[in-house]
Amino acid sequence: MLKEVTATRYITPLREGGSLPGLVEADDFGIYVMKFTGAGQGRKTLVAEVVCGELACRLGFRVPRLVAVDLDPVLGLGEPDPQVQELLRSSGGTNLGMDFLSGALGFDPLAFPVSPEEAGRIVWFDALVNNVDRSWRNPNLLRRQGGTWLIDHGATMIWQHNWPTAETSAARPYNASDHALATFAPDLAAAAARLAPLVTADLLAEVTAEIPDVWLADEPGFDTPDDLRRAYARPLLARAAVIADRITGIGEGR
Template sequence: MLTEVTATRYITPLREGGSLPGLVEADDHGTYVMKFTGAGQGRKTLVAEVVCGELARRLGFRVPRLVTVDLDPDLGLGEPDPEVQGLLKSSGGTNLGMDFLSGALGYDPLAFTVSPEEAGRIVWFDALVNNVDRSWRNPNLLRWQGEVWLIDHGATMIWHHNWPGAEASAARPYDATDHVLSSFSPDVAGAAAALAPLVTEELLAEVTAQIPDVWLTDEPGFATPDDLRRAYARPLLARAAAVHERVEVTGGSK
């Protein structure tokens, strides 16, 4: 499971994100970008962050460390902003935190180039998890210590909003024409050759085991959290084998 920390101070909201994440300090003296169960997208966004973030890490991508953050709703009593106060009050218990990368810059494709190999790896991964939120308008990439880091995977695996259609979604293509890295001639086939064999049942079981049980309870159609974990793994396993053949980038399939 992810490391557990307890929030000790709410610092400030980060209004760049639609879910109003916040910057918090925790009892381990760390500073985290915190995403809340009480936000509009709910706990499925946090599940997507864990599955995709931890899968990306195991595939060799740079992703901020994830933790679970226990929040006392009374932490919001002194907040002057009623929206923030309401969010904190409605998010008592287990939330998600990611290491705050101090000094990181938002990725700008006009200022920073990447190789076709790195572009291909990121595009392939986004195709695997069906990430619809990595465009030039909102790259969800950071430049930190000279490297590109992946963040914000809440808008992925859209099939978990409609479980009856989840299995069929594995065969759907991925439109990368608007992807922030599509102009760098991404070598998607090369990425698939290197990464697809790594996406195994065992790896996905390890990744989905990181999801807190409390975010998986009371899901219609699933008797236990482990049943739901396996449901998250199945489309990813099926998709990994051939999704590279159905990626559309600038100029056609790659």
Template sequence: MLKEAIATRYITPLREGGSLPGLVEADDLGTYVMKFTGAGQGRKTLVAEVVCGELARRLGFRVPRIVTLDLDPVLGLGEPDQEVQELLKASGGTNLGMDFLSGALGFDPLAFAVSSEEAGRIVWFDALVNNVDRSWRNPNLLVWRGEVWLIDHGATMIWHHSWRGAEASAARPYGIADHALRPFQPDIAAAAAALAPLVTEELLAEVTAAVPDVWLADEPGFDTPDDLRRAYARPLLARAARIHERIEGDK
């Protein structure tokens, strides 16, 4: 389960992302980047953040800690920005927070080198979850205390936007021609050998169990949140075994 906290103060919007995340303080004295259920992308973005972020963490990647943040819409009453005020009012209840890495810098491939091994691990993981948002234009990587951290996994597992075609969608190859780490000659074969055996039914059950029920409820075609959790796990388990053979654009 994810740690639970209550948002106590909205600090400022972070306009780098399309979903307008915000910087907030919580009752545990933490400072978090908050992503909202009322944002245009909806709760599936938050589900993807939890599933992929927690899976990455268990595979040994550096990912900011993820928590759930309870939001009282009253926090939006004093917000002068109308867009932010409406977002806060629409997001009462359970939202997602990620530890704010104060002082972190956006990854710049011209200023920070990544080993072939680390590049391979990140590329393999992105292929596993079909991350379409790790391009050189927008790496969604941070450098904090001299190490690379993975952030923003909302644009992953695109098959969960249409479960009827999920199996076919999840079987497609993954292209890395524009991947931010392609210039570092990623050792994908070594990454697959090390990481694929770790992606088990048990691990995926643990990861999907971290998703709050409220984000999984009332999904058409599924009777219970646990049915939907199993649907999230199946494509990932299948991709783990063979996705390294279907990565395109690495030459």
């Protein structure tokens, strides 16, 4: 399971995204970007962040460390913004925090060249999890200490929003024509050869074990949180073996 911390201070909202994440301080003295169960798609967005973030970490990508943040809604009482107050009131309990990457810069394809090897790995990973939110309009990549960091994976694994059709949805190709790294000649064959063998049932079981039980409770069609964990793992395991051959749009014009 994710490390558990308790939010002690709400610092400021981050208004770059529609879900209104916030910067918080926790009882371990860490500063975290916090995403809330009361925002957007709720806990399913947080599950996607955990599955993709923990999987990316194990596959060798740079991603912020994730923690489970316990939030007392009383922290929102002094907030002047009614939208922030409501978000904090509706998000009591376990939320998601990710390390705040001090000094990180937003990715600019004109300023930060990416090798075909690295581009291939990132595009392959995004195809695996069906990330529709790493476009050239909104890269969701950061540059820090000479490296490229992957952030914001809430808009992935769209099949989780309709489990009866998950198998069909997960079998669909991935259109990478708008991907932020499509113009860097991604070497998808090398990425698949390197990464696909690493995506095993054991690895996915380890990754999905990080999801807090409370985010998996009471899902229609599933008796236990572990049943739902296995449902998250199955499409990824099947997709890893074939997705390199189902990526379209690379080498095509925008």
